[in-house]
Amino acid sequence: MNRKLIAIDLDGTTLNPRSNITLKTQAVFQKAKQAGHIISIATGRPYRSSKHYYTQLEMDTPMVNFNGALCHLPNEAQWSAQYHKTLDRDIALSMLDLKKEFDIQLIAAELQNTVYADENYLPYPDFFPNGQKETLKLSAANLKEDPTSVCVFTAKENQAFITNKIIQRYGDLVEVRTWGGQSPCLEVVAAGVQKAMGVERIASVYGIKQQDIVAFGDEDNDYEMIQYAGHGVVMQNGIEALKDIANDITEKTNAEDGLAHYLEDYLGLI
Numbered sequence: 001m002n003r004k005l006i007a008i009d010l011d012g013t014t015l016n017p018r019s020n021i022t023l024k025t026q027a028v029f030q031k032a033k034q035a036g037h038i039i040s041i042a043t044g045r046p047y048r049s050s051k052h053y054y055t056q057l058e059m060d061t062p063m064v065n066f067n068g069a070l071c072h073l074p075n076e077a078q079w080s081a082q083y084h085k086t087l088d089r090d091i092a093l094s095m096l097d098l099k100k101e102f103d104i105q106l107i108a109a110e111l112q113n114t115v116y117a118d119e120n121y122l123p124y125p126d127f128f129p130n131g132q133k134e135t136l137k138l139s140a141a142n143l144k145e146d147p148t149s150v151c152v153f154t155a156k157e158n159q160a161f162i163t164n165k166i167i168q169r170y171g172d173l174v175e176v177r178t179w180g181g182q183s184p185c186l187e188v189v190a191a192g193v194q195k196a197m198g199v200e201r202i203a204s205v206y207g208i209k210q211q212d213i214v215a216f217g218d219e220d221n222d223y224e225m226i227q228y229a230g231h232g233v234v235m236q237n238g239i240e241a242l243k244d245i246a247n248d249i250t251e252k253t254n255a256e257d258g259l260a261h262y263l264e265d266y267l268g269l270i
Contacts, residue, residue: 001267003036005208007064007199007225008259010043010050011179012218013235017255019124021056028260029057031269040064040202042195044179044187044221046110046148047074049126062205064198066149067177067221069189070112071198081205083197084112086146087190091170093140095150095188102162104154109138109147116143123153123183152186159186177221187221195221196228214266216250216259217242233262 008014016022029039039057042064043050054063054074062073062081069086073079092109096118099107108117108127115128116138122128128135136142154162163176163186175194177187195217203213215222215229218238226232227245234246237253252258264270 002212003038003206003208004267005199005203005206005213006032006037006039006263007042007195007202007213007215007229008039009195009217009219009222009225010041010045010053012237012254013216013222014041014053014259015254016257021053022257022260024257025260026057028264028269032263032267035267035269037267038202038206038208040199042068042199042215042222042225044177044185046112046115047072048113048115049124052126062198062202064195064202066110067175067179067187067189067193068195068197069148069193071201081201083201084148085190085193086148087150087174087188089143089146091173091188092147092150093138093143094169095152095166096138098152098162098165101165102154102158104152104158104162106151106153107138108151108153109143110149110151111145111147116147121153123151123185148189150188152188153183154186156184159184162186179219179221194223195225199225199228214263216262218254231266233259235259 040061044067047065070084072082106119106121116136118138175189211230213229214231215225216233218235231247233248234242236250250258250262
């Protein structure tokens with residue numbers, strides 16, 4: 001078997017419903033790496049809230065964050081293949097108006113290592129880099145540069161309405177993606193940004209052909225990555241739109257180590 005680049009989403013895919021990586025998953029990833037395959041995380045999360053997973057899995061490979069807006073090598077600041085796409089600051093600030101029309105818990109502008117938020121609402125335990133006591137207020141006075149993305153935390157039933165509103169307002173200037181897990185989120189990035197960009201960059205660095213890219217996902221923000229990969233796999237718990245374009249679907253959900261079991265069989269690691 002040719003060496004594979006295995007691109008893994010986190011929430012709803014690699015992580016179980018408690019946002020943990022199981023021992024089973026860790027063991028299978030270790031076997032895959034020992035067999036010569038490359039595993040890279042491709043997530044909607046910022047680096048600060050995915051770093052501990054990267055460390056737990058003992059990774060040394062490039063990583064995709066912010067749904068493709070950032071592709072970097074965490075332990076090498078001057079990695080030559082790194083890119084970072086940003087969103088216009090004025091767009092980010094104007095999105096605060098969405099709270100006038102919709103039930104939104106939090107709007108946050110994400111920079112590479114910082115977050116500016118309009119409320120102290122905590123979407124998940126490690127959201128704020130230094131705890132809620134040092135939350136930076138999202139305002140024109142504080143936000144001085146273009147952010148990487150804007151996250152809108154709201155209930156799933158509101159997401160379609162808010163997405164339509166954002167598209168009506170900003171048109172072709174932005175991309176809107178959803179990511180799941182414990183705290184459903186709409187992530188707004190610059191137009192053209194998506195996970196496949198980062199996966200393609202990583203594949204080129206390692207000399208991996210498109211046909212040897214295996215990608216795992218479950219949500220709307222995985223769509224282009226699953227479509228681009230030579231072998232796109234959707235979790236049993238994934239959305240139907242993703243299953244419609246997948247090369248395969250796991251037999252088990254993320255609560256049952258579905259990714260690990262699938263990869264074990266696919267790579268012949270048993």
